[in-house]
Amino acid sequence: MLHISGAWQRAARGAGLLSPDGDLTPTIFAEITAAAVRHDAVNLGQGFPDEDGPSEVLDAALTAIRSGVNQYPPGRGMPVLREAVADHQHRFYGVDLDPDREVLVTAGATEALTAAILALLDGSDDEVVVFEPFYDSYAAAVALAGARLVPVPLRWPGLEPDVDDLRTAVTDRTRIILVNDPHNPTGTMFSAEVREEIVRLAHLHDALIVTDEVYEHLVMSGSHTPIATLPGAAERTLTISSGGKTFRTTGWKVGWISGPADLVDAVLAVKQYLTYVNGAPFQPAIAVGLGLPDRYFEDLAATQRERRDLLGAGLVAAGFEVSTPAGSYFTVADVRSMLAEGEDAADFCRALPERVGVAAIPVTAFVTPGHGAEYATLVRFASCKRTDVIAEAARRLAASAR
Structure with missing residues (x-):
């Protein structure tokens, strides 16, 4: 097998994408996006809008x-x-x-x-x-x-x-x-x-x-x-x-x-x-x-606030503890109430598209190797999708707690 070394290894190692054998591993973002497609899940893992700009x-x-x-x-x-x-x-x-x-x-x-x-x-x-x-x-x-x-x-x-x-x-x-x-x-x-x-x-x-x-x-x-x-x-x-x-x-x-x-x-x-x-x-x-x-920028923030609140209500109804964001697209929730024994947020997110019909990303995807324990029950949900999409995701999350 051809052995390639150099800058790509430094970058992949820094991003936590090298296996113990030195092989490049898929990102959890790619894994969860693929699972969302397979199970027709509402994808709140992807941090980009589903609407065109002005x-x-x-x-x-x-x-x-x-x-x-x-x-x-x-x-x-x-x-x-x-x-x-x-x-x-x-x-x-x-x-x-x-x-x-x-x-x-x-x-x-x-x-x-x-x-x-x-x-x-x-x-x-x-x-x-x-x-x-x-x-x-x-x-x-x-x-x-x-x-x-x-x-x-x-x-x-x-x-x-x-x-x-x-x-x-x-x-x-x-x-x-x-x-x-x-x-x-x-x-x-x-x-x-x-x-x-x-x-x-x-x-x-x-x-x-x-x-x-x-x-x-x-x-x-x-x-x-x-x-x-x-x-x-x-x-x-x-x-x-x-x-x-x-x-x-x-x-x-x-x-x-x-x-x-x-x-x-x-x-x-x-x-x-x-x-x-x-x-x-x-x-x-x-x-x-x-x-x-100015009205454009004010409306942009107001729309995002509405979607944040809609998603947050669904997460609370699902039994999660929610950190209400002051800015950005993202809401972090502690999902420990839905974790099975021995399961962490990454396991939860891999199963979520099939189990609930919603996709999200574990916060451990954003930390350095060895620092995951502190964030092992935290999940990031993106609220940058259309309001009807956020409403459907909130409905599915709330229903999962029943």
Whole structure:
């Protein structure tokens, strides 16, 4: 058998996808999606919408295609989108950016994250502090860079980081504090105390802050505050977002990263050898989206709040303890009341499509190997589907408790 080694092994090992024999194993996401198809289950494991985005955005993409915007865009991204990102950051958060030097368009937020991590880390002596559970690409990207992941746990039921745990995790070896707020998979939003402590620790240990804010407009309780707006944060913070979640265009893969020009230049140096450029006709379309009236963003959050509450009621009726999310697409529930003896959340999720007709993902899919025990009864449900789909899932969950 051909033996292949190298970067893919580091990435797969970081993501927990290597068997003891060194073979690549399927993700539990793929397993559960396949089970959902087999059993015609309502798939609340997939974190993407089942509806198209606003017509203004879709029509703008069609217009761009028909107008010949189909070749390589500029390496930093089309000026119209970079300017729209700068305008958006000023409009919503009061942040002033130079669109020519401080904004870079990327192939979604995932590329922005990976390029930033590869650009800013310098090998095995560097550490990246993350909040666990975390979006699965973080571990793979840090492993690709040859650095070390240092998790700060989000503990049930509050799913809010403990500032003492954070202080212990951040040291002089910390190169990046990676912040996902609103948070996937838990739906938590960090308190002002936590945000301020992140900035204080970054200064104390000369660390950089990289933020993943793709759910910034899916806030159902409170309001989103980018860390870059805090005193002393802007000069050491790279802010990442995308149009996929906000405009229901996840397949377009149009994202961006913004911050100090020297840091953005470093990310560009890596990014240009990943995708080079991407999504020419989609870039002006996302620019149109970023300029939509406030009412669009308000309605987006209100719709998500309605679906969150509908799903949460079904989970409570099923007998689960629920952590009500403040933001994102996701709701985490403790399903121990439905676990058979010796069963954990992963077993539960594998059986759920056939048993109940609903698919979901165990939270252990988002933690580092060896840290699963604390999350062994927790399951993530996605509420980004149509309201009638969420209602049917809630009905099935509630019926399963009878």
